[in-house]
Amino acid sequence: MRRTSWTIIASVLVAFLAVDLAASDWYASPSAPAGQNGRSPATPFRTVQQAVNAALPGDTIYLRGGTYREQVTVTKTATAAAPILITSYAGEQPVLKGSLIAAGWTQHQGAIWKLSGWAWNSQQVFVDGVAQQQIGMPAGYGTGIASDGTRMITPVGSGILDLAPGRFFYDAPSKVLYLWLADGGDPNAHVIEASAYRRILFMGSSTFVTVAGVAFRHSSTAAYMVGSAAIELGTDCTLRDCDVQWCDFAGIALGYQQSRSKVIGCVVSNNGSTGVSVSATYDFTVSGTTMSTNNYRRFNPQWHAGGLKATSKAWGTVERCTVTNNFGSGIWIDYANSGNPIGxxxxxxxxxxxxxAGIMLEVSKRVTVENNVVMDNDIRGIY
Structure with a gap:
């Protein structure tokens, strides 16, 4: 009997030890010196990507407060029993940005300033946090006409001669970024952020990764392709309690041909076209999320814009969300015709x-709309 008891105790201890060895904590801080091991709050990695590269299924990554300027790619196959968590460090706010500081401006002519040798085809420029108007067509949009003949966006001007207060223009062949401040002042006296990276966070090749309590800002999606988002999720991946604003096109994509991705309790507002984009995502969930004042770049709302758009046989649930004041439809279900249920x-x-419309249903099947408050929308409430 005594031997059996000791055997049970030993087995339990071995099990706990195995769990302990399997799960590690990792830390990152944008103010950390290079060369640290990321194993403690006192010795964090400098970048999120370093922490992601080190993490294994079951691990947790803690992000210290501050601004990280990088594009993070997560390619981790975790499991329900051993997920990976990327979360804010207690009491601190990490912000991941797809922009870089643009400094070293010289006067071009009058109130127009230029930054020579700027290698990034920036689709967004912010002056002390305020978005500026891009001159010309978004770089990856060609003529701006979609394959079905729909105009995707009507550009403001076409070149440097169209600059005016609050506008910027990038001359790609010469690699020169031009800027005219709203007050006609010197950009060197301000914080200028110009978008650089296609995405901020890509998890499309991952499973069971959750990101919680992180803020995301700025991207340059339109320099690389039509559509897409600053954040892309993978199968069984979750974005929880995150703040995603002022990105180039969509804030979040739930993942093309991915399953069971989730956006829960987030703020996804003030993005260039759409808050949440759902293209061929299966059994998705968007819950308790605010999607407001999206499409600040004024893409054609009849093409792709607004709070949330689900298309290409996507199916899942949009529930308990606040969807207000978007320049386009609030919730748009379009060609979601797989026959699987949409709530x-x-x-x-x-x-x-x-x-x-507040809620737009188009060429879709098995959509149930129930117990929503739909009011004060332009033209239609539910269509």
Missing amino acids: VRQNWVAGNTNRG
Whole structure:
């Protein structure tokens, strides 16, 4: 009997030891010196990517507060029993940005300033956090006409002669970024951030990775392709309690041909076209999330814009969300015709404009719309 008891105790201890050895904590801080091992809050990695590269299934990555300027790619096959968590360090706010500081401006002519040798085809420029108007067509959009003949965006001007207060222009052949501040002042006296990276966070090749409590800003998606998002999720990946704003096109994509990705309790607002984009994502969940004032870049709302757009046989649930004041439809279900169930329920949908609907259902099947408050939308409430 005594031997059996000791055998049980030993087995339990071995099990706990195995779990302990299997799970590690990693840390990152943008102010950390290079060469640290990332094993403790006192010795963090400098970048999020370093921590991601080190993590194994079951591990947790803690991000210290501050601004990280990088594009993070996660390619981890975790499991439900051993997921990977990337989360903010207690009491601190990490911010991941797809922009770089643009410094060293010289005067070009009058109130127009230039930054020579700027290698990035920046689609966004911010002056002390305020978005500026791009001159010309987004770089990756060609003529701006979609394959079905729909105009994707109507550009403002076409070149340096169209610069005016609050506008910027990038001359790609010469690698020169031009800027005219709203007050006509010197950019060197301000913080200028110019978008650089296609994405901020890509998890499309991962499973069971959760990101929590992190803020995301700025991307240059349109320099590389039509559409897409600053953050892309993979199968069984989750974005929870995150703040995703002022990105180039969509804030979040739930992953093309991915399954069971989730956006829970997030703020996804003020993005260039769309808050959340759902293209061929299966059994998705968007819950308790605010999607407001998206499409600040004024893409054509009849093409792709607004709070959330689900298309290409996507199916899943949009519930308990606040979807307000988007320049386009609030929730748009379009060609979601797989025949699998789609639920739109208990959402607050109000003030969405530019001939959009609060909730738009188009060429889709098995959509249930129930217990929503839909009010003060332009033209239609539910269509």
